[in-house]
Amino acid sequence: MLTLHADSRGRCLAVRGEWIAAVGTLEELIATHPQARVRQWPGILTPGLVNLHGPELLEQAYHPDPREADTLGTEPLTGDALAALPMDEARWGAGARRGVQRMLANGTVAVAGELRNRAVVAAVRRSGIGVVGRLGVPGGVPALDPFASGVPVEFPPERESGSAARFAVFDVLDEDELAERGGGSCVATVVAGRIVYRRR
Template identity: 60%
Template structure:
């Protein structure tokens, strides 16, 4: 078992914040949520990971197809030629894209999403190599009724208020899949405002299926 603790825990879905809150993870599931002292006392043998800032449910990025099938994420070895930002429009059209290259791009895109606290994407993925990359990563794929407004972005907090960005159910739904993220933002006052201002790039850790899949160096 592992206890993940932070300065503040936001369970989501309107639940009350928990100062000094923590999540107890067993395998791929959440066993308990509450004040760190209570969880540590009840499970003295559990491993403890201490994180700065605010622990929240993982994020749901609404731009799945736009970011993974309509944008190319350059290989670091291509940075001198293509830069480091996702390519779309004319820049994408100028590339010779094969299914293999789409798959590699999607894997890099998934890593970028994980580094922004994302645990699920919304929208149908039509390319087999892209869908395979997402499935292998463990990211959830959820349906969506319509394309979301605004330009596609890895920073979900730039597109939606934090309360609408969190994947459901809330973290205090014991037995739920252990998918959550931690953002290095001030926890003392107005944490939702702090998340919006700092953006999802402030993510220091992403846990997916109970596994630590991203940790900021």
Template identity: 70%
Template sequence: MLTIHVAAAGRAVVVDGPRVVAVGPYEEIAAERPGARVRRWPGVITPGLVNAYGPELLEQAYHPDPRESDELGTEPITGAALDALEMTEARWGASARRGVQRMLAHGTVAAAGELHNRAVLDAVRRAGLTLAGRARRPDGVPALDPFASGGPVVWAPGLNPGMAARFAVFDVPDEAALAEHGAGTCVATVLAGRLVYRRR
């Protein structure tokens, strides 16, 4: 179904299935497609983010189940604390699913780095998150919010007709404010044309 995503700033992205078919001012886009479904968002629409720390966040960290929060807290567990946990393949898979959801909630559409754990790979593929290569582990601290890592912030390819519909919407007045407020301002993430995250 043809869908027009429009942000408060007025930029619109038209999606047909998994692809972007048009980008431009909402008034022009909507006039040419009167039958399209319209999704309205606050803030700005941008290409999605590439999180540079795929292995560190998904294979070297455990994302606790909310039911474990009393015992383990809510933040990813790494290092010696992770070594003390009994990590089965099923537990790795569940952790990766939660980790991927947390990435999507930060506007991430791709994770960089090579993954080896089959359960983690399955979780990533099922979610539709793209894997990107990297030459080495980047500087900075692994973080779900790429703006908080201290390393470079990398964007997925731009939004152009014919390209895969992979983008995010952030509740900030403009892209300059995004660096200041961070990816925690994400209100929606789209992968292959599917709305995979929406802030409640």
């Protein structure tokens, strides 16, 4: 089934399965695809964000289960706090899944860096989030919101017909406001044609 995702500026992506079928204005795509389902989002459509600190956030940090909040808190554990935890593959995989979900909630559609932990690799692969290469270790501070890392934010290439259906919508007026408000303004993230995060 074809789904039209449109933003408040009238920009629209037609999604069929895991791919972008067409790009245009909502008016244009409704005219050419009158039977399509329409999703209208507040804010702006973007190709999503790339988090440059993939290994640091998923293999050098543990994202606690909410049921562990009383003892471990809610923020990622690193360094000595991580070293004190008994970690096995199951725990690494579960932590990575929670970390990826928090990334998706910030509009991240891909992480940069080589992942080597088998449980983490499996969790990332199942999520559908992309993995891209990087040169060396980026500066800044690893953060689930790429805008909070202190380094320039990277975006994937613009979506076009034939691109993977991977993008994010932010409830802002424009890119300048997005830079000010950061990933917390994300209202929806789409990966492999599926809405994997939607703000309630």
